[in-house]
Amino acid sequence: xxxxxxxxxxxxxxxxxxxxxxxxxxxxxxxxxxxxxxxxxxxxxxxxxxxxxxxxxxxxxxxxxxxxxxxxxxxxxxxxxxxxxxxxxxxxxxxxxxxxxxxxxxxxxxxxxxxxxxxxxxxxxxxxxxxxxxxxxxxxxxxxxxxxxxxxxxxxxxxxxxxxxxxxxxxxxxxxxxxxxxxxxxxxxxxxxxxxxxxxxxxxxxxxxxxxxxxxxxxxxxxxxxxxxxxxxxxxxxxxxxxxxxxxxxxxxxxxxxxxxxxxxxxxxxxxxxxxxxxxxxxxxxxxxxxxxxxxxxxxxxxxxxxxxxxxxxxxxxxxxxxxxxxxxxxxxxxxxxxxxxxxxxxxxxxxxxxxxxxxxxxxxxxxxxxxxxxxxxxxxxxxxxxxxxxxxxxxxxxxxxxxxxxxxxxxxxxxxxxxxxxxxxxxxxxxxxxxxxxxxxxxxxxxxxxxxxxxxxxxxxxxxxxxxxxxxxxxxxxxxxxxxxxxxxxxxxxxxxxxxxxxxxxxxxxxxxxxxxxxxxxxxxxxxxxxxxxxxxxxxxxxxxxxxxxxxxxxxxxxxxxxxxxxxxxxxxxxxxxxxxxxxxxxxxxxxxxxxxxxxxxxxxxxxxxxxx
Ligand SMILES: [Zn+2]
Numbered sequence: 001x002x003x004x005x006x007x008x009x010x011x012x013x014x015x016x017x018x019x020x021x022x023x024x025x026x027x028x029x030x031x032x033x034x035x036x037x038x039x040x041x042x043x044x045x046x047x048x049x050x051x052x053x054x055x056x057x058x059x060x061x062x063x064x065x066x067x068x069x070x071x072x073x074x075x076x077x078x079x080x081x082x083x084x085x086x087x088x089x090x091x092x093x094x095x096x097x098x099x100x101x102x103x104x105x106x107x108x109x110x111x112x113x114x115x116x117x118x119x120x121x122x123x124x125x126x127x128x129x130x131x132x133x134x135x136x137x138x139x140x141x142x143x144x145x146x147x148x149x150x151x152x153x154x155x156x157x158x159x160x161x162x163x164x165x166x167x168x169x170x171x172x173x174x175x176x177x178x179x180x181x182x183x184x185x186x187x188x189x190x191x192x193x194x195x196x197x198x199x200x201x202x203x204x205x206x207x208x209x210x211x212x213x214x215x216x217x218x219x220x221x222x223x224x225x226x227x228x229x230x231x232x233x234x235x236x237x238x239x240x241x242x243x244x245x246x247x248x249x250x251x252x253x254x255x256x257x258x259x260x261x262x263x264x265x266x267x268x269x270x271x272x273x274x275x276x277x278x279x280x281x282x283x284x285x286x287x288x289x290x291x292x293x294x295x296x297x298x299x300x301x302x303x304x305x306x307x308x309x310x311x312x313x314x315x316x317x318x319x320x321x322x323x324x325x326x327x328x329x330x331x332x333x334x335x336x337x338x339x340x341x342x343x344x345x346x347x348x349x350x351x352x353x354x355x356x357x358x359x360x361x362x363x364x365x366x367x368x369x370x371x372x373x374x375x376x377x378x379x380x381x382x383x384x385x386x387x388x389x390x391x392x393x394x395x396x397x398x399x400x401x402x403x404x405x406x407x408x409x410x411x412x413x414x415x416x417x418x419x420x421x422x423x424x425x426x427x428x429x430x431x432x433x434x435x436x437x438x439x440x441x442x443x444x445x446x447x448x449x450x451x452x453x454x455x456x457x458x459x460x461x462x463x464x465x466x467x468x469x470x471x472x473x474x475x476x477x478x479x480x481x482x483x484x485x486x487x488x489x490x491x492x493x494x495x496x497x498x499x500x501x502x503x504x505x506x507x508x509x510x511x512x513x514x515x516x517x518x519x520x521x522x523x524x525x526x527x528x529x530x531x532x533x534x535x536x537x538x539x540x541x542x543x544x545x546x547x548x549x550x551x552x553x554x555x556x557x558x559x560x561x562x563x564x565x566x567x568x569x570x571x572x573x574x575x576x577x578x579x580x581x582x583x584x585x586x587x588x589x590x591x592x593x594x595x596x597x598x599x600x601x602x603x604x605x606x607x608x609x610x611x612x613x614x
Pocket of ligand 1: 079307308310355382383384385387
């Protein structure tokens with residue numbers, strides 16, 4: 001069977017500095033640790049599912065516990081915080097105790113278990129995303145089992161898998177696809193694949209393969225019941241033109257990559273890769289975020305809401321794509337999303353996330369925008385608040401990876417990563433202010449001298465990168481690739497990496513016609529009113545031919561990753577900060593700027609859709 005090209009190293013200790021360290025600490029202390037007790041209905045809704053009067057629930061209420069758990073475990077991998085670990089263990093113990101005898105672990109009444117409808121959806125009879133809720137619970141439980149070895153968590157996930165097989169496997173009716181809300185409910189394919197990989201119990205794989213068939217199911221009138229993800233991917237249809245272009249579809253699509261590894265079916269791999277590239281090309285915004293109005297539109301300039309859940313799903317799908325292809329350009333995408341949209345959707349304190357993180361606009365907490373999801377006992381819960389931290393947690397999936405050809409370093413920033421690798425214990429310590437500037441001093445320290453290849457990600461935007469190894473210049477440095485350094489490494493070997501931070505541009509079209517995005521390395525430069533004297537309607541034009549800026553010291557009480565001052569064409573001074581920090585103080589921000597003489601810049605030299613390969 002094919003194996004992932006690159007894998008995360010499970011036994012890695014992460015020590016981050018700088019901006020990211022503050023976010024991780026904040027998210028852990030201010031949100032993940034207090035969230036369950038501040039919002040006890042996250043679990044209570046399972047315990048009183050058959051009590052009267054019925055709770056009035058949103059269709060996706062069953063997802064909150066699972067999304068929360070996935071976020072918490074992924075952050076824990078990065079911080080190893082003992083208090084968070086203890087909190088998760090107690091949370092899982094309680095969650096598992098709320099499973100019904102038949103394996104059901106949702107919030108709906110007995111007669112409505114996995115039927116796809118219930119009498120108490122938003123106060124009336126309506127459709128439920130019940131299988132989707134179970135998908136998220138399974139995902140969280142499996143991650144926690146992997147992290148902790150907790151057998152109760154695995155047993156609980158198995159009982160959910162068994163319940164799905166009992167209800168739907170074989171020629172039973174209704175089928176899972178008949179329960180409706182199929183972008184959501186068919187996501188079970190992904191967690192069933194993960195469960196099969198863990199247990200090797202055949203029915204889980206059989207059920208996943210059955211869902212693969214159900215992707216193409218038709219209604220009596222010939223319309224698609226589900227997203228037809230396999231066939232549309234093989235036919236080369238753009239993702240936004242598929243029958244179900246909402247963001248939830250990215251989760252069932254992740255099942256395609258898993259099925260490729262489990263069965264060797266190359267059609268699943270090709271369809272998955274096609275959809276990833278289609279979104280990267282047509283629906284990924286300038287800030288690395290995905291979705292416009294909660295779905296793909298085939299237009300990265302579309303001003304619709306860029307929902308937190310959508311960007312998180314895009315990052316999770318990208319981590320899968322990176323495992324599948326080992327392409328450094330995919331890691332570039334993850335960095336872009338993380339340093340701009342994902343940090344940007346978080347409050348710097350970690351206390352809240354947004355629902356919408358627009359390219360131009362203001363930042364509002366999800367507690368403003370989607371307050372309709374708040375309920376008694378869960379005032380802070382909504383689909384985004386439980387999901388957002390996963391975006392930061394995902395860094396552990398891609399920061400440092402291992403493949404047959406060696407180690408692959410994707411994360412740049414102040415950090416020490418220490419990993420148990422196939423070549424012994426290796427410590428990678430970075431002294432740097434990146435992304436404030438492009439100089440990275442990296443020390444490579446294997447516990448014992450060892451021969452292996454270390455691959456450094458050379459971002460596609462870094463036109464001229466300089467690399468020195470123990471003082472000697474390294475040749476063969478090409479953007480959009482990994483630089484392979486193969487040698488006998490010994491403690492204290494030193495690499496100096498200078499990434500090209502000169503500005504690069506994305507000239508806008510359609511709704512962003514006559515506007516340009518300006519990047520400094522991976523960071524999208526953004527006007528924020530609070531750093532400037534002019535208002536958003538009065539922004540001066542920059543000249544790309546003579547764009548000179550100077551970095552300003554970070555002395556603000558609201559910290560930034562980057563703050564720089566540029567001379568505009570009319571002589572005024574325009575201060576730009578990193579997208580993630582823009583709007584933190586509640587002021588309006590603009591990332592599509594007025595720029596004259598900006599060159600057209602292709603998204604990526606390695607984009608196979610641009611160069612005609614598939
Ligand atoms: Zn959401």
